[in-house]
Amino acid sequence: MRNIKPELIALTIILFLGSYLYFSKLDSIPSGLYVDEAVTGYNAYSLLKTGKDEYGKAYPVALRFLGSYSPPLYTYLSIPIMAINGLNIFSTRVLSSISGLLSILLVFHFLKALKITKSRWTPVLGALLFAISPWTVFYSRVGYELYLAFFIFALGVFFVWQGLKKQKLLIPGLALLSLSTYGAHTEQILAPVFIVGVTILFRKELLAKKSKKYFLAGLFIAGLIQLPYLTIISTPALFSKTSLFYKGVVFTQAEKITHFLPTFITFPLSFLREFLSQYLTYFSPRSLFFLPDPDPQRGLPELSVFYSWMIIPYFVGVYLLLKGRKKRSLKFILLLCLLAPLPAALAGDPFSTQRALPLLLPLIIVIALGTDRIIAKLKTKIWLPALAILISFSLLLLWRSYFVFLPNERAKAWGYGFRQLAEEIKKRPSDKFLIDQSRIKPAYIELTFFLKYPPEKFQKELDQTIKENYYTNTSFSENYSFGNIETRNINWEEDIYKEQILVGDELAISEGQAKEHFLTKVFEIRDPVDTIVFQGYKTDPKEKCAKTLNLNPLCAN
Amino acid sequence: MSQNFFIFVFVLLSNLWVWKIFGQNLLLGLLLVSASVLLYRLIIHKGAEALRYIFLVLFALLLFSQWQTTQPSSLTLLDNDQKRVQQMRLNEYPPIGISIAGKKLWIPLAHWFEGRRETIAAFRIKKNFSEAIDPMLYFFANHPRERVGVEEFEKFPYILLPFFIFGIFSLSKKFRNKSLALSLLAPLVLISFIGNKNPLGPFSLFPFLAVATATGITKAYKKIALMPKNKFKPVLLALFALFALVFLQVISYAKY
Numbered sequence: 001m002r003n004i005k006p007e008l009i010a011l012t013i014i015l016f017l018g019s020y021l022y023f024s025k026l027d028s029i030p031s032g033l034y035v036d037e038a039v040t041g042y043n044a045y046s047l048l049k050t051g052k053d054e055y056g057k058a059y060p061v062a063l064r065f066l067g068s069y070s071p072p073l074y075t076y077l078s079i080p081i082m083a084i085n086g087l088n089i090f091s092t093r094v095l096s097s098i099s100g101l102l103s104i105l106l107v108f109h110f111l112k113a114l115k116i117t118k119s120r121w122t123p124v125l126g127a128l129l130f131a132i133s134p135w136t137v138f139y140s141r142v143g144y145e146l147y148l149a150f151f152i153f154a155l156g157v158f159f160v161w162q163g164l165k166k167q168k169l170l171i172p173g174l175a176l177l178s179l180s181t182y183g184a185h186t187e188q189i190l191a192p193v194f195i196v197g198v199t200i201l202f203r204k205e206l207l208a209k210k211s212k213k214y215f216l217a218g219l220f221i222a223g224l225i226q227l228p229y230l231t232i233i234s235t236p237a238l239f240s241k242t243s244l245f246y247k248g249v250v251f252t253q254a255e256k257i258t259h260f261l262p263t264f265i266t267f268p269l270s271f272l273r274e275f276l277s278q279y280l281t282y283f284s285p286r287s288l289f290f291l292p293d294p295d296p297q298r299g300l301p302e303l304s305v306f307y308s309w310m311i312i313p314y315f316v317g318v319y320l321l322l323k324g325r326k327k328r329s330l331k332f333i334l335l336l337c338l339l340a341p342l343p344a345a346l347a348g349d350p351f352s353t354q355r356a357l358p359l360l361l362p363l364i365i366v367i368a369l370g371t372d373r374i375i376a377k378l379k380t381k382i383w384l385p386a387l388a389i390l391i392s393f394s395l396l397l398l399w400r401s402y403f404v405f406l407p408n409e410r411a412k413a414w415g416y417g418f419r420q421l422a423e424e425i426k427k428r429p430s431d432k433f434l435i436d437q438s439r440i441k442p443a444y445i446e447l448t449f450f451l452k453y454p455p456e457k458f459q460k461e462l463d464q465t466i467k468e469n470y471y472t473n474t475s476f477s478e479n480y481s482f483g484n485i486e487t488r489n490i491n492w493e494e495d496i497y498k499e500q501i502l503v504g505d506e507l508a509i510s511e512g513q514a515k516e517h518f519l520t521k522v523f524e525i526r527d528p529v530d531t532i533v534f535q536g537y538k539t540d541p542k543e544k545c546a547k548t549l550n551l552n553p554l555c556a557n
Numbered sequence: 558m559s560q561n562f563f564i565f566v567f568v569l570l571s572n573l574w575v576w577k578i579f580g581q582n583l584l585l586g587l588l589l590v591s592a593s594v595l596l597y598r599l600i601i602h603k604g605a606e607a608l609r610y611i612f613l614v615l616f617a618l619l620l621f622s623q624w625q626t627t628q629p630s631s632l633t634l635l636d637n638d639q640k641r642v643q644q645m646r647l648n649e650y651p652p653i654g655i656s657i658a659g660k661k662l663w664i665p666l667a668h669w670f671e672g673r674r675e676t677i678a679a680f681r682i683k684k685n686f687s688e689a690i691d692p693m694l695y696f697f698a699n700h701p702r703e704r705v706g707v708e709e710f711e712k713f714p715y716i717l718l719p720f721f722i723f724g725i726f727s728l729s730k731k732f733r734n735k736s737l738a739l740s741l742l743a744p745l746v747l748i749s750f751i752g753n754k755n756p757l758g759p760f761s762l763f764p765f766l767a768v769a770t771a772t773g774i775t776k777a778y779k780k781i782a783l784m785p786k787n788k789f790k791p792v793l794l795a796l797f798a799l800f801a802l803v804f805l806q807v808i809s810y811a812k813y
Contacts, residue, residue, distance in 0.1 A: 257806050259812075269802055277715070278701055280693065280697070281693060284692065289687070302680075323726075
C-alpha cells in the first residue's frame with residue numbers, strides 16, 4: 001500500500017466521480033431520445049439483426065441518416081452493446097459514457113506527458129476539472145458519435161505528442177487520427193488539418209533520420225485507413241455537411257459594402273469578418289464561461305461549457321501559453337488550440353459545442369496550466385480549501401442544470417413523448433396511426449426504435465431505389481409508412497374521412513378542429529413541465545359524413 | 558508628436574464608437590478622449606503625480622457618466638415571465654434531505670438557488686460582468702452571439718482585435734500600475750452592478766481598450782520596423798490598406 005502514489009488514489013476517486021456523472025440515470029436523463037440517437041441506435045440494431053442498415057444497405061462506409069451521411073464508427077461499435085443489452089436508450093448512449101471515462105485517464109496522462117506544470121497535483125486537478133466540466137458531462141451522455149470521435153482524436157493527438165520523443169508512437173498516433181475521421185464530421189476536417197499543422201511545425205523532429213521511417217509508416221497506415229472513404233470520394237456522401245457553410249450571410253453582408261467598394265473586394269472582406277467572428281467566438285469568455293449553447297438540445301439551462309470561475313485560470317493559462325509559445329509542448333498545444341475550432345467556424349451556428357468539441361482538450365490543458373500557476377503562488381492551506389469550495393459549488397450548479405432543469409425544461413427538445421407514444425400504439429394494434437410531421441423531428445425513426453420494429457420488415461417497406469443509389473440519392477422525405485403507422489402532415493380535407501387515430505401536438509389538432517370533425521381524444525402525452533407533446537384523436541368518418549350529408553366524395557367509401 | 562502618440566491618436570479616432578459618443582454628447586466625448594490620453598501618458602511615460610490626480614478626477618467623472626446614462630435595471634426584481642420561470646423551477650427540484658438521528662432535515666436548495674434575492678442578484682451580476690468583459694462586444698458588435706433586446710453597434714474595427722490582445726499581453730507586466738488596473742477593474746465592477754442598458758455601451762472601458770490596442774500596434778510596428786527596408790514599406794502599406802478596407806466595411810455595416 002505504501003507504494004501507491006497519492007495521485008493515483010485521487011485519480012481513482014475522480015474516475016468514480018466520472019462514472020457516477022456519466023452513467024447514472026443514463027436511460028432517463030436527458031429525458032426522451034433525440035432523433036440523432038434514435039437513428040444511431042436503430043441502425044446499430046438493424047445491422048446486428050440483418051447486417052444491413054435501415055435502408056437495407058450492407059455495412060455502409062457512411063451511414064445515410066435523415067438525408068445526411070454520418071461517419072459510421074459509433075454505430076458499428078454499438079452493435080455488440082445492442083447484442084448484449086438489447087435496443088434501448090442505455091445501449092445507445094453507453095459508448096459515449098465509456099469514452100468520457102477513458103478521456104479522464106487520457107487528460108491525466110497528457111498533462112503529465114506535456115511536463116508544463118509545476119505542481120505534481122496539476123495533472124490530477126486537470127483530470128478533475130475535465131471530468132466535471134459541463135462540456136464533458138453533457139456529451140458523455142449523448143447517444144451519438146461525438147464523444148467517441150473526440151476520444152479517438154484526443155488519443156491520436158496524445159500519441160503524436162509522445163511520438164515526437166518515442167518515435168514508434170507516431171504510428172498509432174497517425175493511425176488513430178485517421179480513424180477519428182470515421183468518428184464524426186468535425187474530425188473529418190480537423191484530423192488531416194492537424195496532421196498537416198504538426199508536420200509543418202515539427203518538421204525538423206518528424207523528418208529527422210531516427211523518426212522519418214516511423215512518420216512515413218504512420219502516414220502510410222493512416223492512408224490505408226482512408227481507403228473505405230476513397231470508395232465514396234466522388235459522391236456527395238463524403239461532403240454532406242457543406243450546406244452548413246454560411247454562404248448566404250456572406251452574400252448579404254457583401255451587399256452592404258458594395259456602396260463603398262467594388263464587388264471583387266466585398267466578398268473576401270465579408271467572408272473575413274464572418275469567419276473571424278465565428279472562429280473567435282470559440283475563445284470568447286462569454287461563450288465559454290457564461291452562455292450555454294444557443295441550441296436548446298445541445299445546451300444546458302443556465303450553464304455554459306465551463307464554470308464561470310474557470311475564467312481566471314483560463315486567462316492565466318492563455319497568458320502562459322502565449323508567453324511560452326516557443327517551448328515545444330506549448331507550441332503543440334497552441335497549434336491544437338488554434339486548429340480545433342476551424343471546422344465549427346466554417347458552419348453557420350453561432351457557438352456549436354458539438355462541432356467544436358475537440359477544442360475541449362486544449363482548453364482544459366490551458367485551464368489546468370493557469371490553475372497550476374495560481375496554486376504555485378498560494379499556500380496549500382489556502383488553495384486547497386478554496387478549490388474544494390469552488391468544485392463543490394460547481395457540482396451543485398451541474399446538478400441543478402443537468403439533473404434538475406434539463407430533464408424537465410429540455411424534454412421536448414430531446415424527443416420526449418415518443419416512448420409513451422409507442423406504448424399507446426402498442427395498446428392499439430388494430431388501429432391505424434397518422435403522426436403529424438409538421439413541427440417535429442422525423443417521427444418514423446423514434447417509433448421504429450421504441451417499437452423495436454423488425455428491421456428486415458422495415459427495410460422491405462421502404463423505397464427500394466434508395467438502396468441502389470445509396471451514396472448519391474441525397475433527397476430525404478419525412479413521410480414514412482410502415483406497419484400501422486404513417487408519418488406526414490395531416491391533410492384535413494381527406495384524413496378525417498378515414499378510420500384512424502390522428503396524432504399531433506396542441507397546434508396540430510386544436511379543440512375546435514376536434515369538435516368540427518367529430519374527433520374523440522383517446523390519449524394525451526405531457527412532458528414533465530406539463531406541456532402537451534402528443535395527443536391522439538380518433539376519427540369518426542361515419543358521423544362526419546352523416547353530418548355533411550355525404551357530400552364529400554370520400555364518403556362513398 | 559512622437560510616433561507612439563501618433564499611433565495612439567490613430568486608435569483613438571479611427572473607431573466608430575468615439576464618434577458615436579461625440580455625436581450624442583460632446584462633453585462626454587471630450588471627457589472620454591481626455592481620460593484616454595491621460596491614461597496613455599501615465600502608462601507609457603509615467604507622468605507626474607499631478608497628472609495621476611487629474612486622471613483620477615476625469616475617470617471618476619467618466620464612471621459617474623456611465624452610471625447616469627445607464628438605464629437602471631434591478632438586480633432582484635422579477636417581471637411576470639421571470640416569476641413564471643421561477644415558480645416552474647421551484648417545482649422542478651426534488652426534495653433534498655438528510656437523516657440525522659432518525660430525524661429528516663430538509664435542505665431548501667430550491668429556495669436558495671431560485672428564491673433568494675441574493676442568488677438572483679449574484680446571477681445578474683455575473684451576466685452583466687460576462688457581457689462587459691467579452692472582447693467580441695467591442696470588436697464584432699457581439700456577432701455572432703448578439704444579445705436579445707439590445708441594439709448592438711460596431712465599436713472598434715475588428716482588424717484591431719489581434720493588436721488589442723497583443724497589447725494586453727505586452728501590458729501584463731504593468732498591471733501593478735494602479736491607473737491601468739483601475740481603468741479596467743472599476744468599469745467592470747460598476748457595469749456588473751448597474752447593467753448594460755446604455756445606448757452608448759460600456760464607454761468607461763474605452764480608455765483601457767484604446768491604450769491596450771495602441772500598445773499592441775506600437776509593439777507590432779516595432780517588430781515590422783526590424784524588417785529589411787524593401788519589405789518594411791510594402792508590409793506597412795498592405796496593413797494600412799487592409800485597415801482602410803475593414804474600416805469602410807464597418808461603416809457600411811453600421812449604416813446599412
